[in-house]
Amino acid sequence: MPKSRFAPTSARERLVFALDVPTVREAEALVKQTDGKVGVYKIGMELQFAGGLEFARDLAAEGRKIFLDVKLHDIDNTITKAVRNVAKMGMTFVTVHAYPKTMRAAVEGLAQEGNPDLCLLGVTVLTSMDEADLCAAGYRGPIAEVVEARARDARDAHMGGIVCAATETRRLRPILGDELVIVTPGIRPPGNAAGDQRRVMTPAEAVQAGSDYLVVGRPISQAADPAAAAEAVIADIDGALEAVPA
């Protein structure tokens, strides 16, 4: 299977820093503090509703890689057209929920726009959900099987990659091969509290398990020295890459 054109080539490129702050001013400060230290900046819903979309465009125009974590899910026509417009924004990653129809509509939007530089990511099952949550939402678990089915659907829809818990990566890599990238949140550098994340791994463990990109938020944003915290994550990734060739 061909290797994904979105596969990272260095430890730094693998680090996705989640700018989970309420204002663009705070996000700008974090970007300034971590300049040159992280591969990708992730802009989520909180910031999107406070000027984050314009901010994302500006950062991309400066040549930074941006992950727009918008988790789209709607009727096909709306998804296709939304993705067409995202494809004009200079983003590197954008998320949609990993429903087969949603992913196919997203891929169609990307094809219509003809932008090879945007990686569509399917969010399998949110890492905040447990079996009971999934059941309450009308699904029949176990979670691992739902995640696996959605990974297959992402592959079949020709998505660029998936988002899943780092603890699920080992099971999913054989399904996805090297064609899709795997992006994993729930990363905690050694010595950091897990907080509200249920299934966590260290950066080194996540890379050893096969994650391509690691999403790290609070361990960097709430550190006394965000640049040093980012460097510590990269050093941990580097250690793992020496054992597992990139």
Ligand code: C5P
């Ligand atoms: O602060 P922390 O490192 O836990 O941030 C993780 C980031 O990854 C947050 O932006 C969160 O929204 C995102 N995320 C997640 N679990 C998912 C998908 C995204 O934690 N399944």
